[in-house]
Amino acid sequence: MKAPARSHPLWFAFVLHRVSGLGLALFLPAHFWLLSQALSNPARLDGFLAFAEMPLVKLAEFGLVFLLAVHMFGGLRLLALEFLPWSDRQKTLAAGAVGVAFLISTTFFLKAI
Amino acid sequence: MTAAQETLDVTVHRGTTRGARYDRFEVPAHESQTVLDVVSWIQQFADPTLSYRFACRVGMCGSCAMMVNGTPRWTCRTHIKKVAPDGKLLIEPLRNLPVIKDLAADMDPFFDKWTAAEAQHHPSQTRHDPIEAIDPTDATRAEADLGVECINCAICYAACDTVAGNPDYLGPAALQRAWTLLNDSRDDGRQSILDAVSGTGGCHNCHSMGSCAQYCPNELNPMRAIAGLKRETAKSFFKGKRNA
Ligand code: HEM
Numbered sequence: 054m055k056a057p058a059r060s061h062p063l064w065f066a067f068v069l070h071r072v073s074g075l076g077l078a079l080f081l082p083a084h085f086w087l088l089s090q091a092l093s094n095p096a097r098l099d100g101f102l103a104f105a106e107m108p109l110v111k112l113a114e115f116g117l118v119f120l121l122a123v124h125m126f127g128g129l130r131l132l133a134l135e136f137l138p139w140s141d142r143q144k145t146l147a148a149g150a151v152g153v154a155f156l157i158s159t160t161f162f163l164k165a166i
Numbered sequence: 167m168t169a170a171q172e173t174l175d176v177t178v179h180r181g182t183t184r185g186a187r188y189d190r191f192e193v194p195a196h197e198s199q200t201v202l203d204v205v206s207w208i209q210q211f212a213d214p215t216l217s218y219r220f221a222c223r224v225g226m227c228g229s230c231a232m233m234v235n236g237t238p239r240w241t242c243r244t245h246i247k248k249v250a251p252d253g254k255l256l257i258e259p260l261r262n263l264p265v266i267k268d269l270a271a272d273m274d275p276f277f278d279k280w281t282a283a284e285a286q287h288h289p290s291q292t293r294h295d296p297i298e299a300i301d302p303t304d305a306t307r308a309e310a311d312l313g314v315e316c317i318n319c320a321i322c323y324a325a326c327d328t329v330a331g332n333p334d335y336l337g338p339a340a341l342q343r344a345w346t347l348l349n350d351s352r353d354d355g356r357q358s359i360l361d362a363v364s365g366t367g368g369c370h371n372c373h374s375m376g377s378c379a380q381y382c383p384n385e386l387n388p389m390r391a392i393a394g395l396k397r398e399t400a401k402s403f404f405k406g407k408r409n410a
């Protein structure tokens with residue numbers, strides 16, 4: 054059977070939300086572990102912070118900030134959809150969430166480099 | 167469709183869920199031809215054993231829905247030139263349902279879920295009561311009116327990936343009808359509807375992908391109805407009314 058046509062904005066918003074959610078679930082444990090090193094093993098943290106100065110790592114950070122922002126704003130859209138009176142502007146709101154997330158993550162990236 | 171194109175290249179699903187194959191047919195192209203016209207031509211002139219379903223041919227009965235080039239559509243009102251400008255068609259039975267034969271999907275699970283969602287009228291009065299006046303401008307009535315044009319074609323059910331991933335999920339059509347009844351002042355089943363749609367297969371499975379609204383041929387919005395059910399079930403849960 055041919056894969057069903059899914060190419061519409063809200064379906065992409067769903068995929069983005071799931072991918073970013075899973076990305077965060079994978080990343081955050083590592084993030085918290087690293088922060089814990091500030092207390093238990095500062096030398097290791099400093100080593101990692103040096104590594105984090107590399108451009109490629111900066112780019113990866115940009116990706117992570119984007120995932121976090123897009124998941125947060127996309128998630129707020131879903132919560133509003135579910136708990137506030139209905140709005141017909143869902144596609145606009147989803148696009149807006151991506152836009153704001155891009156703005157935030159690019160600003161972060163430009164400040165970081 | 168170009169003038170030079172005199173035949174359509176049509177691939178049709180044959181067989182059942184247990185064993186399927188695909189047959190190819192060359193079908194004469196015509197002006198203003200619908201997908202249902204093509205399927206009927208095949209059955210009448212090429213292979214009388216082809217099974218499919220239709221009744222009204224004008225988008226009222228909801229029986230002719232099929233997958234057309236991967237998209238669920240009401241075939242009686244889908245023009246070839248709109249969905250297959252290159253003259254190539256792949257016609258399959260509705261997704262997310264068992265197949266009886268060829269293009270006829272088994273609608274039983276779809277209507278069983280309709281019942282499971284309590285999406286049936288719960289009378290509040292008898293025939294001996296005077297007829298109740300309904301104010302069409304009332305906001306609750308207006309919300310109910312948004313869903314009444316559903317023709318039970320199961321296109322939303324076929325379009326939904328949550329249905330595909332969870333066989334217990336009641337699906338957009340049944341939930342939308344439940345929402346319509348919840349907003350209908352003549353319906354007396356409020357608590358049983360809320361209980362039915364808040365269970366394991368209920369409205370909270372929905373991820374708001376919106377394929378139901380995207381493909382509904384009558385341009386209804388089951389996603390909006392499901393969001394309404396999520397709100398009402400949550401409200402009723404926090405008020406402690408839910409007796410689960
Ligand atoms: C920043 C605030 C956050 C908000 C507002 C938020 C909101 C949401 C919402 C509303 C959903 C349900 C989506 C649906 O129904 O399909 C969801 C799903 C999910 N979230 Fe978040 N979330 C946030 C943070 C996080 C974090 C930090 C993680 C990582 C641990 C995460 C991981 C996930 C995952 C894995 C899903 C499941 C995705 C799916 O079902 O498609 N979220 N989030």
Ligand code: FES
Pocket residue numbers: 220221222223224225226227228229230231240241242243
């Ligand atoms: S045949 Fe009745 S809706 Fe298509």
